[in-house]
Amino acid sequence: MTTATVREAVVRFLRDTGMTTVFGNPGSTELRMFRDWPEDFTYVLGLQESVAVGMAAGHALGTRRAAFVSLHSAGGVGHALGAVFNAFRDRVPLVIVAGQQARSLIQLRPFLGADEPALFPRPYVKSARQPERAEDVPAAVAEAYRIAMTHPRGPVFVSVPEDDWDRPAEPVMPRTVHSAFTADPDALDALAARLEACARPALVVGPGVDDEDALDRALALAERIRAGVWISPLSGRSGFPESHPLFQGFLPPIARQLAARLAPYDVVVALGAPVFTYHVADGGPPLAPGTELFHLDCDPGQAAWLPTGTSIVTTLRPALERLTALLKDSDRDPPPPRPAPVPAPVEGHGGHITPELFFDLLRARLPRDRVLVEEAPSHRDTLHARVPVESDGGFLTTGSGALGWGLPLALGRALADRRRVVCVVGDGSALYSVQALWSAARHAAPVTYVLLDNGGYAAVRALGRRIGIAPVPGTDITGIDFAALAESFGCPAARVEHPEELPAALDHALGRGDDRGPFLLHLRVAGSTGTLYEPWAG
Numbered sequence: 001m002t003t004a005t006v007r008e009a010v011v012r013f014l015r016d017t018g019m020t021t022v023f024g025n026p027g028s029t030e031l032r033m034f035r036d037w038p039e040d041f042t043y044v045l046g047l048q049e050s051v052a053v054g055m056a057a058g059h060a061l062g063t064r065r066a067a068f069v070s071l072h073s074a075g076g077v078g079h080a081l082g083a084v085f086n087a088f089r090d091r092v093p094l095v096i097v098a099g100q101q102a103r104s105l106i107q108l109r110p111f112l113g114a115d116e117p118a119l120f121p122r123p124y125v126k127s128a129r130q131p132e133r134a135e136d137v138p139a140a141v142a143e144a145y146r147i148a149m150t151h152p153r154g155p156v157f158v159s160v161p162e163d164d165w166d167r168p169a170e171p172v173m174p175r176t177v178h179s180a181f182t183a184d185p186d187a188l189d190a191l192a193a194r195l196e197a198c199a200r201p202a203l204v205v206g207p208g209v210d211d212e213d214a215l216d217r218a219l220a221l222a223e224r225i226r227a228g229v230w231i232s233p234l235s236g237r238s239g240f241p242e243s244h245p246l247f248q249g250f251l252p253p254i255a256r257q258l259a260a261r262l263a264p265y266d267v268v269v270a271l272g273a274p275v276f277t278y279h280v281a282d283g284g285p286p287l288a289p290g291t292e293l294f295h296l297d298c299d300p301g302q303a304a305w306l307p308t309g310t311s312i313v314t315t316l317r318p319a320l321e322r323l324t325a326l327l328k329d330s331d332r333d334p335p336p337p338r339p340a341p342v343p344a345p346v347e348g349h350g351g352h353i354t355p356e357l358f359f360d361l362l363r364a365r366l367p368r369d370r371v372l373v374e375e376a377p378s379h380r381d382t383l384h385a386r387v388p389v390e391s392d393g394g395f396l397t398t399g400s401g402a403l404g405w406g407l408p409l410a411l412g413r414a415l416a417d418r419r420r421v422v423c424v425v426g427d428g429s430a431l432y433s434v435q436a437l438w439s440a441a442r443h444a445a446p447v448t449y450v451l452l453d454n455g456g457y458a459a460v461r462a463l464g465r466r467i468g469i470a471p472v473p474g475t476d477i478t479g480i481d482f483a484a485l486a487e488s489f490g491c492p493a494a495r496v497e498h499p500e501e502l503p504a505a506l507d508h509a510l511g512r513g514d515d516r517g518p519f520l521l522h523l524r525v526a527g528s529t530g531t532l533y534e535p536w537a538g
Contacts, residue, residue: 007165009138016174023056024070029099032165047435049076053083054408057092062416066093066148074114082402087155088124089400090236093148094155102163117159130159134167142172150179151298183314192326202265206232208272209239215392217320228335232273236399242388245337250384256284263288270295352526355379359386375406376426378458404432411440420446427453441490444517448509454527462532486520493520
């Protein structure tokens with residue numbers, strides 16, 4: 001017997017599954033969802049829909065469960081799609097519900113009506129639908145949650161006509177789906193035999209290791225076989241302690257350079273890693289002759305598109321546990337440790353702060369367990385070279401490249417456990433989602449934002465120089481006072497231009513307690529005349 005409305009049934013399901021923090025930007029097509037809004041729910045307003053999705057993604061990564069996002073009709077979905085693209089590529093579980101016009105008006109192409117709403121976010125969601133009947137909405141939301149949380153995880157989309165929320169519907173009960181699965185034992189036996197026989201093994205750790213909480217398993221395997229460990233190109237997550245003596249660095253997103261880095265190894269095992277994520281085409285082969293690749297991942301699609309190697313479709317924890325148990329402790333010589341970077345000089349560059357100096361000072365002040373979020377593309381190589389990440393889940397960025405991810409991602413991650421997050425963001429990236437600073441201030445989110453201002457889209461300029469295009473039009477961003485902009489959103493801020501001011505400014509920005517809300521430090525940094533990815537800062 002029907003005992004609830006659609007709204008009541010959905011609210012009950014969200015409560016039962018722990019999705020009581022809702023991220024969104026409300027509009028007329030969602031109003032009925034907010035009738036009698038429950039006191040135990042928190043609504044986190046994003047002033048632009050991509051900010052709402054980015055915040056939800058950070059929260060999902062911090063809580064290790066799906067987050068709920070409410071978007072406003074087709075226009076709101078359009079605003080959010082760049083962030084949805086990032087969430088899909090980074091395997092972030094989201095339940096995205098978008099308002100639709102009333103069913104009685106859809107045929108008339110109404111104001112705010114969405115034509116074929118389930119097609120709009122594809123292919124960057126795992127599933128998308130608009131239920132045929134209002135009473136099917138609660139079940140569709142429950143299904144979306146289960147799909148989002150099943151490996152490989154990702155966003156799922158449900159379009160809900162605005163008059164559905166007051167219709168009668170049956171409640172839905174949460175149920176358990178165990179999505180971990182392991183490979184054919186024969187495949188793992190064959191891989192173990194190959195690892196026993198090889199001379200120089202390597203592991204390539206991808207974002208799947210962090211996504212599946214498998215860092216301890218990856219570490220145990222690496223130590224057992226004494227493998228050199230690399231992070232996959234442009235990975236959006238941490239996956240291995242970077243001060244460990246077996247850690248070798250970060251693979252470059254260029255074919256010839258990547259193949260050269262892996263050429264010394266005869267067997268390479270990729271764990272949850274899209275190994276061949278390239279950013280620059282150079283026509284090189286994926287691997288050097290004599291390097292054999294094995295690839296373990298839960299996504300059969302990824303297994304299908306890799307250009308070489310043997311893929312084993314599996315979730316990582318059970319596979320790595322079995323694989324490690326099959327192997328004996330190796331007596332082979334471990335690879336030499338990764339060389340330490342040369343400390344950056346305080347003086348030089350005409351009195352400007354250099355990125356190298358900033359990251360050296362950050363490394364000295366960053367607690368080992370602090371989460372670091374990065375969206376400063378032209379400085380990522382320098383960060384990786386100078387700021388080792390040690391903790392599980394300790395590093396987050398975009399693995400797909402749509403700008404505007406960093407500010408809201410850090411905010412959502414901070415709201416997940418109310419512990420301070422440090423976000424390093426470029427000036428160009430920040431302007432895609434600067435509205436997130438208002439939300440951070442509104443919710444007293446413990447985030448320290450360090451904005452590196454090099455006066456434009458420096459990564460685009462560097463890529464242009466790589467192929468002989470300079471200058472590149474439209475890459476200069478000048479005249480913006482980011483500290484004043486942050487303060488206008490209610491976020492305290494400071495601006496620093498000179499190297500001698502930087503240590504004290506960082507002490508102030510990073511030393512804020514978890515109860516003191518956000519802070520933005522605007523640093524004017526020296527630009528670069530180099531070419532991105534050459535040479536690679538491994």
